[in-house]
Amino acid sequence: MKIITNPTQPEIKKAAKALKDGHLVAFPTETVYGLGADATNTKAVSRIYSVKGRPTGHPLIVHVSSINLLHQWAVDIPEYAIDLAKEFWPGPITLILKRSELAQNFITGDQDNVGIRVPDHPVALALLDEFEKLEGFGIAAPSANKYGAVSPTTGEAVEEELGRFLQIKDLILDDGLCKVGVESSIIDCTNDYPIVLRPGAITNEMIEKITRRKIPLVLEKSTVKASGLLESHYSPEAKVVIGKIAAPGEGFIALANIPTPTGVIRLASPNNVDEYARVFYEALRLGDHRGLKKIIVFQPEGDGLAIAIRDRLGKASSGNLAL
Ligand code: TXA
Ligand code: MG
Numbered sequence: 001m002k003i004i005t006n007p008t009q010p011e012i013k014k015a016a017k018a019l020k021d022g023h024l025v026a027f028p029t030e031t032v033y034g035l036g037a038d039a040t041n042t043k044a045v046s047r048i049y050s051v052k053g054r055p056t057g058h059p060l061i062v063h064v065s066s067i068n069l070l071h072q073w074a075v076d077i078p079e080y081a082i083d084l085a086k087e088f089w090p091g092p093i094t095l096i097l098k099r100s101e102l103a104q105n106f107i108t109g110d111q112d113n114v115g116i117r118v119p120d121h122p123v124a125l126a127l128l129d130e131f132e133k134l135e136g137f138g139i140a141a142p143s144a145n146k147y148g149a150v151s152p153t154t155g156e157a158v159e160e161e162l163g164r165f166l167q168i169k170d171l172i173l174d175d176g177l178c179k180v181g182v183e184s185s186i187i188d189c190t191n192d193y194p195i196v197l198r199p200g201a202i203t204n205e206m207i208e209k210i211t212r213r214k215i216p217l218v219l220e221k222s223t224v225k226a227s228g229l230l231e232s233h234y235s236p237e238a239k240v241v242i243g244k245i246a247a248p249g250e251g252f253i254a255l256a257n258i259p260t261p262t263g264v265i266r267l268a269s270p271n272n273v274d275e276y277a278r279v280f281y282e283a284l285r286l287g288d289h290r291g292l293k294k295i296i297v298f299q300p301e302g303d304g305l306a307i308a309i310r311d312r313l314g315k316a317s318s319g320n321l322a323l
Pocket of ligand 1: 029035059061141142184186
């Protein structure tokens with residue numbers, strides 16, 4: 001495995017060729033780093049599962065360079081989904097749509113639908129562009145972490161998570177910290193109205209405005225399965241507790257306006273919710289690097305990305321609450 005920091009255009013071109021040849025390439029997106037494989041190559045995709053230790057049958061998101069490739073992967077696309085794609089791509093939103101024949105069972109987890117996204121990151125877009133020039137159709141990429149662990153938001157975190165499981169011709173493209181920091185919003189567009197499967201930077205309000213449809217509040221309405229919906233996910237080694245009090249020796253994550261209690265190990269002091277999302281996963285990792293047993297997290301309040309942070313926090317903590 002080779003790590004390429006701040007990849008140049010020729011290096012990105014080589015990475016696209018590596019993908020086309022069936023190797024894995026981890027790459028940055030605006031949300032988190034993805035572990036990429038040619039989405040039409042069953043052998044390459046099966047390596048994603050073994051490297052991540054992810055149970056088979058969990059579907060993967062297919063990344064493409066633009067909305068123009070949407071119709072290659074999906075059929076019977078509702079008008080409101082096209083509106084979402086036009087408005088927010090490239091960007092942190094994944095659309096679940098009825099699949100075309102190109103999206104085979106090894107991508108969709110045997111479901112009749114497929115997740116598609118155009119990421120908003122110059123390296124990801126250049127990689128997709130070069131890959132498509134080689135007649136590739138799309139890059140399947142889950143977050144580049146071990147199954148159930150914290151998503152990586154830096155190249156180092158990818159190496160730490162997966163480096164030892166990658167093969168000699170696999171690559172990691174490192175471009176520093178991801179600007180959003182939590183995974184894309186996932187929207188099930190297989191019904192007459194959108195259903196949010198995973199909250200992210202594109203909020204319900206933004207989706208309702210563009211689609212002119214109400215999002216139903218009850219999640220059970222969706223019949224699609226998503227592994228990020230499992231109760232426990234996004235977890236570091238340390239026990240994560242949603243709390244209001246931290247004791248000496250414990251890790252602590254809270255907005256900057258909240259003072260650090262005596263003896264507590266501060267892992268992050270973001271100034272606002274956007275910064276909170278950007279540094280949150282790195283702060284959890286830092287807790288593990290420091291060998292902490294417990295990390296107390298004060299959750300951010302309000303809407304927008306705060307909803308996505310509370311969602312991930314709920315899963316990272318498996319509901320551990322300290323009042
Ligand atoms: O921001 C992101 O979405 C990142 C970057 C790399 O693009 N990717 C990502 O992938 O978070 P992953 O596999 O770690 O999480 C995607 C979630 C999983 O829970 C998966 O089960 C769900 O999306 N998913 C993917 N395709 C699906 C489909 N066809 N139907 C339902 N859920 C799907
Ligand atoms: Mg993931």
